[in-house]
Amino acid sequence: MKKFGLIGYPLTHSFSEKYFTEKFKKEGLEEEFSYEAFPMPNLSELPELIKRNPDLCGLNVTVPHKIGVMYYLDKIDPAAKEIDAVNCIKIVNSHPVEAFFSGELSSLQVRLEGYNTDAYGFEMSLKPLLKNHHPKALILGAGGAARAVAYVLNKLGISFKSVSRRSIKKQLSYEQITPDMIKERLLIINTTPVGTYPNITQAPEIPYDALTSKHILYDLVYNPEETEFLKRGREHGAITKNGLEMLHIQAEKAWEIWNS
Numbered sequence: 310m311k312k313f314g315l316i317g318y319p320l321t322h323s324f325s326e327k328y329f330t331e332k333f334k335k336e337g338l339e340e341e342f343s344y345e346a347f348p349m350p351n352l353s354e355l356p357e358l359i360k361r362n363p364d365l366c367g368l369n370v371t372v373p374h375k376i377g378v379m380y381y382l383d384k385i386d387p388a389a390k391e392i393d394a395v396n397c398i399k400i401v402n403s404h405p406v407e408a409f410f411s412g413e414l415s416s417l418q419v420r421l422e423g424y425n426t427d428a429y430g431f432e433m434s435l436k437p438l439l440k441n442h443h444p445k446a447l448i449l450g451a452g453g454a455a456r457a458v459a460y461v462l463n464k465l466g467i468s469f470k471s472v473s474r475r476s477i478k479k480q481l482s483y484e485q486i487t488p489d490m491i492k493e494r495l496l497i498i499n500t501t502p503v504g505t506y507p508n509i510t511q512a513p514e515i516p517y518d519a520l521t522s523k524h525i526l527y528d529l530v531y532n533p534e535e536t537e538f539l540k541r542g543r544e545h546g547a548i549t550k551n552g553l554e555m556l557h558i559q560a561e562k563a564w565e566i567w568n569s
């Protein structure tokens with residue numbers, strides 16, 4: 310049996326575990342594959358986890374380990390390197406030729422490859438919504454997911470400004486966002502957890518009255534299905550999208566990487 314899993318901490322409601330367990334059931338793959346959540350407060354436990362689970366072929370990586378995990382990898386995909394975050398690991402067992410001939414399987418070698426499937430999921434789910442009047446964007450938040458979003462916008466030639474509560478580098482503060490800025494930037498992406506269940510009445514502090522029907526409001530949050538941010542966008546006629554499709558696409562991309 311091939312095993313897959315998730316590392317992060319804490320792992321309370323794991324989307325990935327539910328998604329892959331249901332996928333294996335639905336596709337009749339339960340005999341061949343399994344998926345398990347491995348709560349890991351400290352990344353130094355990773356080598357031991359891999360040693361204890363020789364049938365482990367791939368891992369999803371979530372908060373707070375997307376950056377730190379790169380230290381443990383043998384190869385990092387160029388996109389993940391540029392984003393500076395890994396959320397998918399492929400575990401490759403390679404048997405050196407000598408070990409094969411001598412039958413010494415104890416010298417089995419394990420190679421860890423890192424990828425970022427968040428960026429792919431975001432790109433594929435955003436692209437169908439884009440029109441010529443979306444050359445400028447605003448990214449709300451400056452964490453790991455914001456870096457994957459920024460990577461995709463750069464790739465698509467969309468210029469953007471980032472908004473953060475901390476005044477670092479060239480980022481704007483929420484107080485600096487004017488109605489004119491909103492009118493100029495017709496793509497607004499929330500990469501903060503603001504509005505996530507149970508805090509469903511909260512929304513990022515931007516001048517919502519400046520929104521129009523030409524705007525796209527994209528929220529990486531998917532619980533609730535319509536966040537307060539998206540609701541306010543919809544009320545001004547904007548096109549809205551939550552993070553659920555991105556989540557599904559990134560999971561399927563991980564599956565493709567593990568099986569390639």
Ligand SMILES: NC(=O)c1ccc[n+]([C@@H]2O[C@H](COP(=O)([O-])OP(=O)(O)OC[C@H]3O[C@@H](n4cnc5c(N)ncnc54)[C@H](OP(=O)(O)O)[C@@H]3O)[C@@H](O)[C@H]2O)c1
Binds near residue numbers: 450500531559
């Ligand atoms: N749909 C998907 O597939 C998908 C994929 C990845 C992540 N996500 C979601 O995206 C969100 C961010 O994930 P992440 O990994 O980037 O987390 P993260 O690294 O912790 O970054 C979140 C950022 O949000 C900002 N933030 C946090 N609390 C805030 C508040 N109360 N008010 C305003 N800003 C706040 C912070 O930026 P500043 O301190 O700079 O303001 C922080 O850097 C999470 O809700 C996660 O579930 C969804």
